[in-house]
Amino acid sequence: MKDLNQKRLFIASCLALLVTAITFAIRARIEGVFTGDYGLTAEQVGRAFAPAFWGFAVAMFAGGYFIDIVKTRTVIWMAFGMHLVGIVLLLLAKDYTSLFISNVFIGLGNGSVEAACNPLVTTLFPDKKSKMLNRFHVWFPGGIVIGSLLAALVIDQLNLSWQVLVALLFIPLGIYGFLFLGQKIPETERVASGVSYKEMMRNVGAPVTITLAVVFMILAANVQSISHAITGSYYLPLLIIGVIAVLIIIEGKAVNKITLLFPFIFACMLLTASTELGTTQWINALLANKGVHPMIILAVVTGLMAVGRYFAGGLIHRLNPPGVLLGSAIFSVAGLLLLSVTNGAFMTVVSAAVFAVGVCYFWPTMIGSAAEYAPKTGALGMSILGGAGFVATSMVLPIMGESIETAGPQMTLRNMAVLPAILVLAFILLSFWVKNKKKA
Template sequence: MEHINKNRLFLASCLALITTAMTFAIRARLETVFGPEGIGLTLEQLGYAFAPAFFGFTIAMIIGGPLVDLLGIKKITWMAFITHAVGIVLTLMADTMTSLFIATLFVGIGNGFVEAALNPMVASMYSDEKTKMLNRFHVWFPGGIVIGALVGWLIMDVMGLSWKVMVASLFVPLALYGILFFGQKIPVTERVQLGISNKVMFSSVFKPLFLFMVLCMFLTAASELGTTQRIESLLKESVAAPLLVLAFINGIMALGRMFAGQVVHKLSPSGMLLYSAIFTFIGLWLLTITTGGMTFVAAAVFAIGVTFFWPTMLGFVAEHLPETGALGLSIMGGAGMFSVSVVLPIMGNLMDTASAGEALRTMSVLPAILIVAFIGLNIYVKKNKIVKS
C-alpha cells in the first residue's frame, strides 16, 4: 500500500486553512473599498454581500460532510481548490453588490469544502489526540488571518497599491496547498475505519448532546467571527488601524492553539469552553468602553476567550460523539458559519442606525448565554462521567 505522508498532508491542510483565513482578513479590509467611503454600499448592504462567505461555507459543509465518506477526502479537497480559485478571480472582477455577493459565495463554498474534508482527515490521522491536533490545525485560522491582515495593511496602507493586488495575494497559499496535495494518498475517515454504518451516523446527529453542541456552536462562532469580520467598522473610531487589532487578536489565538495540548491536559474540553465564554464576555464588554492603546488590552481579553472555541467544539464532538463522523463535524462547522451569516447584516444595521458600541453590547449577550450553557455542560459531563469514546 502506498505510504501516507502525514507530515505533508498536515502541512497541506494548514496551507488550505491559511487560504481560508486570509479571505476573512482581506474581506474585512474590503469593507472600506466597497463601503460608503469607496464604491458606496451601505454597511447593511455589505453585510448581505459578505453573508455568502458564511452560508456558502454552511452549504459546502452540509453537502461535503456526507460526501467525504462517499467520494473520499481527496475529491472534496480538489473541489475546495477549484471553488477557491473561481472565487478569487470573481472577487478581482467585482464592482457591484451582486458581483461581490457571487464572488463571496464561491469563496465561502471553497472555505466550507476545506473544513468538510480536512477536519475529518486530521481526526483520522491523529485518532489518539484529536482535540490537541484539531487545535494545532486550527492554529492556522487565526494565523492565516494575521498573515492576511498584515498583507492587506502592507499592500494598501503602507505601499499604497490597489486592493486587487491584495486579493491576488491569495493565489500564493492556494497554489502551495494544491502542489502539496497533488499525487498524495489520503486516508479514509475514522467512521469508515471503525465500520460505523450510515444509519448509525445519521441517527447519532439527533442525540440530545449533539443537538445541544450545535446550538452552542451558533453562539460561539457568532461571538468570534461576527466580531472579527466587522472589526474595520467596529473599531474605526477607537484606533487608527483596526486591521492591526485584528492581527493582534489572531496572533494571540494562534499562540494559544499551538499550546492547546497543555491546556487540554489541565482542563477538560467542557472546562475550556466555560472559561472561553467568560473571557469572551468580558472582552466584548471592555471593547465597548476602551479607546486607543487600551483597545489592545480589551482585544487581548477577547482573544483569550475565543481562542479555543471553534477547535474545542469540534474536538468535543470528535472525542465524545465519534459515531457522528464527518457529518457531525460538518454540521458543527456549518451551524457556526450560518450563524455568522445571520449576525453580519444585523450588526451592519446597528452600526448604520445606532453605533458600533451598540453592536458590541448586543454581541456580548451571546457569550453571556454560553456561560450558563457551559456551566450546565460541565455539570452534565461530571454527573454522567462521560469519557472519551
C-alpha cells in the same frame, strides 16, 4: 498509516485553511472600499459578504453527508477549484452582485476545506484529536494575522490597490494544490472504524430538524423580508427557537431514542461562531476611532488566538474541553464589554487581547468536543458544526451592519456580549454532563 505521508497531508491541510483565513482578513479590510468607493451601504456589504458564510455551510453539510461516498480526495479538489474561481471573481467585483457571487464561490471553497480536512486530521491523528484539531486551526487565526498585516502593508503603506492584496491568495492556493497532488488520502475515521452511515445519522440526534433549521437560517440571511420579520419582532425569534427545540427533542428522543448531546453542542456552536466571526468581520467599522489601526487590532487578536491554539493540548488536558469552553465564554463577555467602553490605543489593544483569549479555543474545541463525546457522528457531525457556525454568522453580519449604522459601534459590541453570556450557562451544563458521564 504506513503508506501515508502524514506530515505532508497535515501541512497541505493547514495551507488550505490559510487560504480560507486570509479571505476573512481581506473582507474585513475591503468592506470600507465597497462602502466608500463603490457606494454600497454597510447592510449591503454585510449581505454581499454573507455567502462566504452560508456557502461555507452548504459545502460543509454536503461534504458531511457525501464525503464517504465521493471520497475525501474529491472534496479537497473541489475546494481548490472553488477557491480559484472565487478569487478570480473577487478580483473583478465592482458592485453588490459581483461581490455577492464571488463570495458564493469563496464560501463553497472554504467550506469544502473544513469538510475534508477536519475528518482528515482526526483520521491522521486518532489518539490526539483535540490537540491536532487545535494545531490545524492555528492557521485560521494565523492566516488572519498574515492577511491583516498584508492588508495594512499593501493598501495602507504601499498605497497599492485592493486587487493586489487579493491576488496574493494565489500563492498559498498553488502550494496547497501541489502538496495534495499525487498523495494517498485515507478514508474517514468513521468508515475505518466500521460505524455505519445509518448509525452516524442516528448519533447526530436530530439530523433532519438540524438540517432544515440551517436551511431556514440561510433563507433568513438572504431573503430580506424574512430577515426583517425576524429582527423586527421581539417574540418571533423566541417562537422559532422554541419550535426548533421541540422538534429536536421529538426527533432525538422519540424517533432516534438517543442523547441530545450533539444537538446541544450544535446550539452552542451557533453562538460561539457568531461571537468570534461576527466581531472580527466588522472590526474595521467597530474599532475605527479607537486610536489604533483596526487591522493591527485584528492582527493582535488573531495572533494571540494562534499562539493559544498551538499550545492548547496542555490546557485541554488539565481543564477538559467543557472547562476550556466555559473559561472562553467568560473572557469573551469581558472582552466585548471592555471594547464597548474603552478609548485610546493602549486600552483598546488590552481589551482586544481579553477578547482574543476568550474566542481563542471556541471553534476547534467545539469540533473536538463532538469528536470526543459523540465520535459516532463522524465527518457529518464535524461538518454540521462548522457549517452551522458559518451560517449563523451570515445571519449576524447584516444585523450587525444595520446596528453599527443606527445604534453605533459601542452599543453593537455591548449587544454582542449577550451571546457569550448565554454560553457561560450552557457550558456550565456541559461540564456537569461530562462530570456525571465519567462517574457513570
